Amino acid sequence: MKKTFLFIFFSYWIFFFLLPPFQAPDEQSHFDATYWIAKGIYPYVTYNVPTNQHPGERQQALFKDVILHDSIIPNFEKIKKSDVQRRRDYSISEKAQFAPIAGQAYNSPLYYFTAAGMLLLAQFLHANLLTQVYFVRFTSGLFYFGTVVAAYNICILLFKKKQIAQSFTLLFALNPLVLQSSTSISPDISPAFFAALFFFYIIKLNKNILKIQSLILLGLIVGAACLARITGIILIPGLAIYLYIQTKNVKKSIKSFLIFFLVVLSTQIPWFILNFIRYKTPVMAAPAFGAPITNGHYLSPLSAVIVSMWGFRHTFMHYSGFLGFHDVYPFSPIFIAYTILFIISFFIGIISLWKSKIPFYRLAIVIVAILFLLLFSLDISRKILSHQNWETGGKNALLIFLPMLLFSTQGIAVIVRRKIEDIAPFLGYFSIWYYYFILIFVLIPRYYV
Amino acid sequence: MYKKIIITLLIISPLYFLFIGYPINSKTSLAHNTTITTSRCYAIGNTIQFLECFKGNKTIGRLQLIQQTLARVNDLQQGMGYLLLLAFIIQLIILTKIIYNRNL
Numbered sequence: 001m002k003k004t005f006l007f008i009f010f011s012y013w014i015f016f017f018l019l020p021p022f023q024a025p026d027e028q029s030h031f032d033a034t035y036w037i038a039k040g041i042y043p044y045v046t047y048n049v050p051t052n053q054h055p056g057e058r059q060q061a062l063f064k065d066v067i068l069h070d071s072i073i074p075n076f077e078k079i080k081k082s083d084v085q086r087r088r089d090y091s092i093s094e095k096a097q098f099a100p101i102a103g104q105a106y107n108s109p110l111y112y113f114t115a116a117g118m119l120l121l122a123q124f125l126h127a128n129l130l131t132q133v134y135f136v137r138f139t140s141g142l143f144y145f146g147t148v149v150a151a152y153n154i155c156i157l158l159f160k161k162k163q164i165a166q167s168f169t170l171l172f173a174l175n176p177l178v179l180q181s182s183t184s185i186s187p188d189i190s191p192a193f194f195a196a197l198f199f200f201y202i203i204k205l206n207k208n209i210l211k212i213q214s215l216i217l218l219g220l221i222v223g224a225a226c227l228a229r230i231t232g233i234i235l236i237p238g239l240a241i242y243l244y245i246q247t248k249n250v251k252k253s254i255k256s257f258l259i260f261f262l263v264v265l266s267t268q269i270p271w272f273i274l275n276f277i278r279y280k281t282p283v284m285a286a287p288a289f290g291a292p293i294t295n296g297h298y299l300s301p302l303s304a305v306i307v308s309m310w311g312f313r314h315t316f317m318h319y320s321g322f323l324g325f326h327d328v329y330p331f332s333p334i335f336i337a338y339t340i341l342f343i344i345s346f347f348i349g350i351i352s353l354w355k356s357k358i359p360f361y362r363l364a365i366v367i368v369a370i371l372f373l374l375l376f377s378l379d380i381s382r383k384i385l386s387h388q389n390w391e392t393g394g395k396n397a398l399l400i401f402l403p404m405l406l407f408s409t410q411g412i413a414v415i416v417r418r419k420i421e422d423i424a425p426f427l428g429y430f431s432i433w434y435y436y437f438i439l440i441f442v443l444i445p446r447y448y449v
Numbered sequence: 450m451y452k453k454i455i456i457t458l459l460i461i462s463p464l465y466f467l468f469i470g471y472p473i474n475s476k477t478s479l480a481h482n483t484t485i486t487t488s489r490c491y492a493i494g495n496t497i498q499f500l501e502c503f504k505g506n507k508t509i510g511r512l513q514l515i516q517q518t519l520a521r522v523n524d525l526q527q528g529m530g531y532l533l534l535l536a537f538i539i540q541l542i543i544l545t546k547i548i549y550n551r552n553l
Contacts, residue, residue, distance in 0.1 A: 003547050010540035017522055017533040131526065167553050331496040428553040429460055432544065436463040442493060448518040449471045449489040449509060 001152065004166040008148055008173040011435060012141065015179045018443055021133050023323070024184030025395075029103030030112075031185050034136050036100045037116035038123070042109070042274065043102040045284055106284035109271060110227035111187030115139040136185050143193040144182030148173045150196035151402055157203045158360070158406075164421050167428030172405055174435040176321040176442070177394050188395040191232045194225035195399040198235055202242065203360050209246060210256050219263025226268060230283070231399055234374060236264060238367035245359050304383035308376060311391035315375070316342050318394025319401070321438045328446050330438060345411030346404060352414050353407060364403035371400050457548050461541070470510020472502035 022028055036043040115136045122135035151172045155165035172178065181188040198221050205214045218239060225232030239260060243253040272282040299307060320338035321330045329335050350368075353361040375392040397404070409427060413420045473488040488509065490502035509517070519530035547553060 003543055003550070004553075007540060007543045007547060010536045010543065013536045014533060014540065017529050017536070018518075020525060134526065163553060170553075329494045331494055331499065333496060335494065425553040429456065433460045433463070436461060440463040440466050444514075444518065445471050445489055446493050448521055449473065449487065449514070 001162060001166060004170060005148075005152075007432075008170065009145075011174055012144065012179065012182065014439070015443070016137070016141065016183045018439075018447065019180065019183050019323070020447055021130070021137065024180065024186050026104055027185045030115075030187070031133060031136060032102035033105050033107070033112045034115040034119055034139075034185070036102060036105075037109075037112050038119040039100075041100045043100045043105040044278065045102075045106045107187055108227045108229055108232075110224060111139065111143075111190045111229070114142070114190075115185065133185070137183060140182045140184060140186065140189050143190045144173075144178070147189065147193040147196050147402075150193065150200050154196065154200050154203065154402070157200070159420065161421060164424040167424040167431075168405070168409065170428045171409070171431040172402060174431045175319055175401070176323060176435070176438045177319050178398065178401065180323045181395055181398060186395070187229050188398050190228035191225050191399040192401065194221055194228055194232060195235065196402055197221050198225065199360075199364070199402065202363060207246070209243070210252070212259060215256055215260040216263050219260045220267065222260075223264045223267025225399070226264065227271060229399070231371060231374070231396065234367055234370045234399075236261065237370055238363060241366050242359065242363040245362055298385070299383045301380070301384055304380045307383060308379040308391075311379065312372075312376060313339065313343070314391040314393050315372075315397050316346070316394070321434075321442055322394065323438075323442060323446070328442060330442055334437075341412075342408055345408040345415060347407075347411070348414050349407030349409065349411030352410050361406075364406065368400045368403055368407075371397060453548050457545055460544065460548070467510055467514065470508030470514065472499075472505055473507050473509050 033043050118135045118139045119132055122132040127135065148169060152165050152169040155168045156162070159165060159168075178189070178192075198218065201214075201218060201221065202209070205211075205218075208214055209218070222232065222235045222239065225235055240253070240257045243256050243260075244250065247253045247256070275284055276282050317335065317339045319342065320335050322328065330338075350365055354365055375396055379392050394401075409420060409423070412427070413423055416423065472490040490505065491498040515534075519534060521530075522533055523530035
C-alpha cells in the first residue's frame with residue numbers, strides 16, 4: 001500500500017501544480033467566503049442583490065486577472081505582474097469598499113472554516129496573496145487524502161485483500177474529476193470524506209451499530225457531512241433504512257434512529273440559528289433552486305422532467321475527465337464510450353449487488369438512490385421555477401462516487417463473467433493509464449499549449 | 450520480466466505523445482475577445498480537428514514544451530515548476546516499482 005499511496009500522493013501534486021488557480025466553477029467566491037471567515041466575519045449571501053452591483057464584486061475583482069471566461073490559455077504573464085501577486089495588503093480606504101458578501105456563503109460552513117485555518121496559516125507565514133490562494137486550495141487536498149485512506153480501509157473490510165483495495169483506491173483517487181475537485185477551492189470533496197468515514201464505520205460496527213456510542217459516533221460523522229455540504233443529509237434517511245434492515249424491528253430501529261438524529265441535529269443548531277437570525281429561515285435553500293432572478297423562460301413540469309432526465313447523464317459524464325466548465329474534456333469518442341460503459345456497468349452492478357442481500361450494499365444502493373432523487377427533484381424544480389438551465393454535475397455526486405465505483409466494478413465483473421479480484425489489477429492499471437491520458441490530452445494542452 | 454516491461458510501456462503510452470508534439474499554428478486562432486491566443490491548433494476534446502491539425506507540419510513537443518510548461522508554472526509560483534518535474538520523475542519511479550513488485 002505504501003507504494004500505491006506514494007503514487008497517489010505525487011499524482012495529486014502534479015495535478016495541483018499544473019491546474020492554474022480559479023479554473024473550477026465559482027472558485028473566486030468560495031475564496032471570498034474563506035477570506036471573510038479568516039477576518040472573523042461570517043459573510044452574507046448575495047441573495048436578492050443584483051450580482052453586477054453588489055459590493056462583493058469589488059472583492060472578487062482582486063482576482064480578475066486570473067479568472068478565465070473563455071477557452072484560451074491563462075494569461076500567465078499578466079498573472080505574474082498582477083496586483084494579486086504584487087500587493088500584500090490593501091489600504092484602509094480600499095478595504096472599506098469591500099463588503100462581507102460572498103456568492104457561495106449559503107453553503108454549509110465546515111469547509112470554509114477549515115480553509116480559513118489554512119489562509120491564516122499562510123498569512124502567518126507572510127505569504128503573498130497568490131500563495132495564500134494555493135494554501136486555501138490545499139484544504140481540498142486534506143479532505144482528498146482523508147477520503148483516499150478511508151476508501152482503502154473500506155475496501156480492505158469489504159474484500160479482505162490488499163491488492164483489490166489498492167486497485168480500487170487508485171481507481172477512485174486518480175479519477176480526473178476527483179483530482180480536479182481536490183485541487184480547487186470548493187467544498188465538493190469534503191462531504192465525500194465524511195461519507196467515506198460513514199461507510200467505513202457502518203461496515204466496521206456491523207451489529208454493534210445499535211449501541212449508543214456507535215449511534216453518537218455516526219451522528220457526529222453525518223452532522224459533519226451536513227456541515228460540509230447540504231447533500232450530506234442523504235446519509236440520514238440512509239441510516240434510518242439501514243437500522244431497519246439490521247433490526248427488522250420498527251420500534252427498535254425508530255428508537256435508535258432518534259438518538260442518532262438528535263446528535264445530527266445538535267451539530268446543526270449554530271448554523272440554523274445564524275441563518276434564522278439573518279434570513280428568517282434555518283437553511284438558505286433558495287440558491288439551490290437557481291438564481292432567484294428569472295428571465296421568464298420557464299419549462300412546464302413535463303418538459304422539465306424530460307429535460308432533467310436527459311441532462312442527468314452529466315452526473316456520469318463528468319467523471320470521464322470533465323475538468324471545469326470551460327469545455328475541458330477528453331476526445332468525444334472516449335468521453336462518450338466512458339460514459340456509456342460507466343452507466344451500463346453501474347446499473348448491472350446495482351442489480352447484482354442488491355441480489356447479494358449484503359446489508360452494506362443495500363445501504364449503499366439506498367443512499368445513491370436518495371441522492372439521485374434529491375438532485376433530480378432539485379433539477380426539475382430549478383427548471384420550473386427559474387431560468388437556470390445548467391445541469392447537475394458529477395461534482396454534486398462526489399460523496400457517492402465511491403459506491404458508484406463499487407457498483408460499476410461489480411457490473412464490469414458481471415459483464416466479463418469474472419470475479420472482482422480478477423479484474424481489479426486491470427482496473428488499477430487502467431486508472432493510471434487514464435490519468436496519463438488526461439494529463440497529456442486534456443490538462444497540458446488546455447493550459448500550456 | 451518482459452511482461453512487466455510491456456505493461457509499464459503500455460501504461461505510460463500517453464506520455465509518448467510528448468515526443469510527437471502538439472500541432473500548432475496551422476489553423477486560425479480559437480480564442481475570442483482577448484489579447485492572448487493559444488498556439489494550439491485544435492480545441493480540447495475535438496477529435497476530428499485534432500487529426501486534421503496534423504496535416505500542418507508545425508508542432509510543439511519534447512524539450513520546448515517541457516521548458517515552456519515549467520516556465521509558466523514557475524511564473525505562477527517561483528520554484529513550483531521544479532517541484533512539478535521532481536514529482537513527475539518520482540511518480541514514474543514508483544510506477545515501475547509497483548509493476549515490478551506486482552503490487553496490483
